[in-house]
Amino acid sequence: MKIFLLLAAVWVPSFAWAQICPVRLSPFPTESWAKDTSVTASRTAELKALEDYAFTLTGTDAQRKGVRTDALVIVKGGKIVYERYGRGFDETKRHISWSVAKSITSALTGVAVKKGVIKTSDSICTYLKGARPDLCPITVQNLLEFGSGMHWQESYENQSYQYSSVISMLFGEGHRDMTSFILSHRKAHDPGTFFNYSTGEADLLAEVIRQAAEPTLGKDWMWTELFDRLGMKSAVVQADLKGMPEGGSHVFATARDYAKFGYLFLNDGCWNGEHVLPEGWVTSSKTPSQTYLKGGGTDEEPTANGWMWWLNSNLPKFSEKPWPDAPDDAYTAIGHWGQWVVVVPSRDVVIVRLGDDRDSDGMSTKKLIPLALAVVP
């Protein structure tokens, strides 16, 4: 009897703490998405407002002005309720992710943690044999939080190329061996004390988890352990000549497959009733990180960051929420030129917008989210 009570005392709390996967009445879209656009089609005025904003081109294609939408998909209740493509794209075409890839790399880190091949507290030197000793205090979690403390200049084509760490890594001196290039940067801060958004950091994380996972899970582990499980058949992850996955910028997939990725997060990291991500991983991903709260960032990033996701948090440092007309719980994977995967748990919605916005008049997240939510009940 005593043994029974002891066992019960141990078992009951652990059961109570275990997170249960959300129950879905509709099947998960592993094979294909169910589609029902009847609800959105009846909301004529809201639909017109959305489409006028998202699909009205400005000037000629060569001028690259304004909003240039390639795909817009809205998922509600496990079904596609709105889907439209532009500029030659359709549901079969892969699209570049740019920095949406960072959120995917974050999720892949969760997969590796769940498989037991890495811990967030591990030093990067456990997996990167070429790292300098002064970089060894950097942990996997520091990378997840853009908090390695390594110097990095994240700028793009609108500034001097010679001062862009990203452009140099992708197309210049760093492109053949990106890991060595990233590790060549000096330490500027102690790990975990300063937020510095960095494609190099996401790439380094992708390489760390590759080194951790491949010996046990095989070289195609990203597909077998994540993309295939979600049915993301179109997923491509490009790499450098050494095999380092470009997990900060160069993932390609169809809009429907990006929606599956968002749907994984909408379902708290579960797919078909099974945890693909560790329990609590999604909560950590959508909570302002400790590094972010300590400092860093730029005025161009008035949005809190979790584990490589952007959040609609109204922190004291901001005058308002980043997307004031969107629910507080909305969070977003964001990529250059207007790539977004928006997750809105309180509305049971995922929004995927892919585009080619090249100037400052491109699509605004502030405008898109409320317009998209207005077409779903």
Place this chain on the structure above:
Amino acid sequence: MKTFLLCAVLATVTAGCASETETARYYDNNDIELAVGNGALMMCSCVFVMEMPEDHCRAWVRASPNVARLSVDTTAKTVESSAFITWAAKAHWVDEKRGCVLE
């Protein structure tokens, strides 16, 4: 026109000789070299991964300076990019999972 181009090339190359400052790191790649690398990788990704038409892709990869001459080999699944004889880059398609890589 030739003089202008020569000046532009020299100015860009000369900029590559500047030194690294204490706070900001300077990367020793001139604009043409970067444009050529960008052209090869992005054109390869657009044609062989995104599977978009070549005309769309040529417009999509256009970068400043717009100097890269792109040559697509659909059989070998490669893209060669070059500018002003001196600069060249090549990207090739790897497989269905890993897309293209810049050589």
